[in-house]
Amino acid sequence: MLFKYLSVVGILSTICVGHGILNFxxxxxxxxxxxxxxxxAGCKGPCDSPKADSPFNSQFNEKTTYTRGQEIEVSWKRLxxxxxxxxxSIASFDDSDNWDSFNNNVVKYTCYETNCGPxxxxxxxxxxxxxxxxxxxxxxxxxxxxxxxGSYTLQWVWYGGGIYYGQVDTSFGEYYGCSDFKVSxxxxxxxxxPEAAFQGGDITYPNTDSCKYWGSNKVGDCNFGDRQPSPKDGELLSQSLEPCMHGPPKQGKPDGM
Structure with a gap:
């Protein structure tokens, strides 16, 4: 019994470490x-840092350049x-502090676990x-x-993820990441x-036009508005406003698809 308890605690600590980050x-x-x-945690996007803090502004930063029609890989860790x-979504670099610029220029939706799993x-x-x-x-x-x-910014948003600190019927708030590049x-x-495309199918629902998700299938529903966490000494969970919603996992498409 003790071994089983320690095993569950170990898994729980593992599943709570790390969250969505754009890798490439x-x-x-x-x-x-x-x-x-x-x-x-209080980071409200639309990017992981504002335009003014982007390394793209530095003359010493090597700019990534793509061509129109070029296919690139976008990757993240399941964590x-x-x-x-x-x-x-893709917006001009100059407008990359503006949520509307990304909301109005969505290029693609896909499942978080599109080709990965436990x-x-x-x-x-x-x-x-x-x-x-x-x-x-x-x-x-x-x-x-x-x-x-010109100069552009790719925005990556993860939303509808689940299981906050081992609570199987909870959904996460949104996570954001941005990468700046040039088009030439x-x-x-x-x-x-182009109209936004949706690529369905994940580890749970392969070869379908759907994904597994928790909470909401709409960007903006789990951004916690203007609320900020109120951290307290010795209380780890006070550092976040999570979880966003309660309920079992669902199967479906992104809102509007």
């Missing part, structure tokens, strides 16, 4: 939240949490396929042809803005 292309990063941007959606698929401590694991997750993104040559050449520029 490299995100701006930040100092205040140790590189992450969690709405529950011990299952479920949810990833939304990818380390042990038979571990059902927190439910079917909800165990710990930090596999690489990724999707492909094509640079839209309507972008003129490639396909001829067009005036038509």
């Amino acid at each position: 292309p490299k995100s701006r990063g930040n100092v205040q939240w140790q590189g992450t941007c969690s709405a529950g 011990n949490h299952p479920g949810g959606f990833v939304r990818l 380390d042990d698929p038979n571990d059902n401590t927190f439910g079917h396929l909800n165990g710990p694991g930090s596999q690489k997750c990724s999707t492909k993104l094509t640079i839209p042809d309507n972008l003129a040559d 050449g490639g396909n001829s520029q067009t005036s038509d803005k």
Whole structure:
């Protein structure tokens, strides 16, 4: 009995470590939240740090350059949490502190666990396929042809993720990350803005037009508004506003898809 108890405690501590971070292309990063941007911790986006703090501003920073029509990989680590959606949007670098610029220029939605999952698929401590694991997750993104040559920002949003501190019927708040880049050449520029695409199918619902998620399927529902946490000495959970919502996992598409 003691061994079983210690095993569960060990798994719980593992599943609570680390949260959603854009891995590639490299995100701006930040100092205040140790590189992450969690709405529950008080980081409200739209990026992990404001435009003024982006390394892109430095003349010594090597700028990543893509061409129109180029397909790139966008990746993140699962970091011990299952479920949810990833939304990818592109705005001009100059407008990258503006939420509307990203909300109006969504390029793609996909499942958070689109091609990744738990380390042990038979571990059902927190439910079917909800165990710990930090596999690489990724999707492909094509640079839209309507972008003129210039400087842009890719926004990555994870929302609808689940299981906060071992509570299987809880959803996380949103996480944000941004990567700055330049567009130069490639396909001829067009005036038509592409419609947002949705790539469904994840570890729980493979080969379907859906994803597993908790809480809400809409960006903005779990950003906690203007609220900020009120940390108290010795109370770890007071450092966050989490969880966002309560309820069992669901199957579905992003709002509007």
